[in-house]
Amino acid sequence: MKTQRALIAALALLTTILACVVPGLPASQPAPAASPLGTADTRLEIMVAETVSAALEQTQQAVPTFTLEPTSTSTPRPTITPSPTPDVDDSGSSIDRFEDNTSKFTDSRAGYEITLLKGWLPVRINEQEYLDAWLLPELSDPAMQRSLGSIGSQSPDELRLFVIDIQEGHTEIDFVTNINLYWDQKNEMSLDNDEDLKAEAAALSKALPGLEVLTSELSVTTSEVPIGIIISKTPVTTLDGVAVELSQKQVFIKTNVGILIITLSTTEELKQTVLPQFDSMIETFKITNP
Numbered sequence: 001m002k003t004q005r006a007l008i009a010a011l012a013l014l015t016t017i018l019a020c021v022v023p024g025l026p027a028s029q030p031a032p033a034a035s036p037l038g039t040a041d042t043r044l045e046i047m048v049a050e051t052v053s054a055a056l057e058q059t060q061q062a063v064p065t066f067t068l069e070p071t072s073t074s075t076p077r078p079t080i081t082p083s084p085t086p087d088v089d090d091s092g093s094s095i096d097r098f099e100d101n102t103s104k105f106t107d108s109r110a111g112y113e114i115t116l117l118k119g120w121l122p123v124r125i126n127e128q129e130y131l132d133a134w135l136l137p138e139l140s141d142p143a144m145q146r147s148l149g150s151i152g153s154q155s156p157d158e159l160r161l162f163v164i165d166i167q168e169g170h171t172e173i174d175f176v177t178n179i180n181l182y183w184d185q186k187n188e189m190s191l192d193n194d195e196d197l198k199a200e201a202a203a204l205s206k207a208l209p210g211l212e213v214l215t216s217e218l219s220v221t222t223s224e225v226p227i228g229i230i231i232s233k234t235p236v237t238t239l240d241g242v243a244v245e246l247s248q249k250q251v252f253i254k255t256n257v258g259i260l261i262i263t264l265s266t267t268e269e270l271k272q273t274v275l276p277q278f279d280s281m282i283e284t285f286k287i288t289n290p
Contacts, residue, residue: 091156095122095129105161106288110183111256115284117277119167120179123148125156138166146239147176158183160260170270174238175246177266177274179281185258189228194218197228197252210235221283228252233268247271251282 092109101118116122121139123130133139133148144164151162165177189196194217201216215231230250237243245268253260262285264278 091124091127093124093160095124105181107160107181107183108288110160110185110258110260111288112253112260113286113288114181114262114281116163116281119165120277120281121164121166123151123162123164125151125154125159125162127156133164136166138171139164141171143171143174143176143238147178165266165270165274170274174240174242175244175267177264177270179262179264179278182261182263183255183258184261187259189252189254189259191218191226191228191252191254194228197230200228200252201230204230204232208234221285223283223286225253225285225287227282244268247275249275249278253285255287 093105093107096104096106098104103116103120103122104113105116105122106113121133121136123133130148130152134145139145139148147162147164151159159180160183161179161181163179163181165171165179170177189200191197197218198216201213205211205213211232211234213230213232215229217229218226219229220226228251230248230252232248232250234246234248235243236246247266247268249264251262253262262282264274266274
């Protein structure tokens with residue numbers, strides 16, 4: 001369980017540093033090397049620190065290379081032909097888009113589906129909609145571009161979907177409110193009682209100085225899907241030097257294989273707006289046949 005908790009904690013931190021710098025871990029300095037004599041908790045913190053440091057570097061550097069068409073009157077833009085309806089492919093998933101601007105993500109590998117609200121853009125790593133996203137006007141600001149660059153280096157077998165909040169007025173600060181769906185196929189976490197969930201919460205609170213776990217509880221959706229919930233908050237600083245109170249809600253769900261962790265990352269200012277939206281999307285979650 002210790003390794004699994006470290007992995008989940010690192011994943012949660014990864015979403016926070018897509019547009020933020022964590023206090024005490026400058027992007028310009030490498031994380032400290034692990035000592036073979038360190039305690040288990042120390043090794044966990046170092047493991048997460050290394051993940052954060054690597055992801056910060058990806059955020060600043062991992063921008064895809066495109067063929068550009070320079071013009072004399074405007075900034076060169078990538079030559080990509082947008083695809084309005086990405087369909088099923090070898091990723092083992094599909095995104096169905098509807099006329100009311102909602103969408104449904106179906107993951108045939110893990111065996112589930114979830115409906116996403118209007119104003120939330122679903123992106124699968126390195127699929128067509130990922131390439132299309134680089135040209136969207138609402139994703140043209142630096143924070144959005146860093147987020148796109150960062151997720152491009154992640155494994156699509158694990159980070160199954162990245163959902164970006166593109167609602168008007170929600171990108172005024174240098175932080176991108178987002179939802180990520182992470183599939184841990186080897187995780188044998190139990191939701192029969194709260195023992196494993198409490199262990200996850202304890203590991204998460206130790207992984208990052210300043211992180212406070214507010215809630216750790218078992219629940220069930222209206223369609224009777226058992227879930228584990230961890231809510232936390234963390235003071236962070238954006239790359240532009242703006243202090244932000246980061247709020248995260250993680251939902252743990254047992255799938256046909258392993259555990260799916262759905263994480264919302266937002267700010268305290270936007271929490272009251274986006275948290276009800278996130279909860280309503282979780283209520284649409286359905287386990288499908290293997």
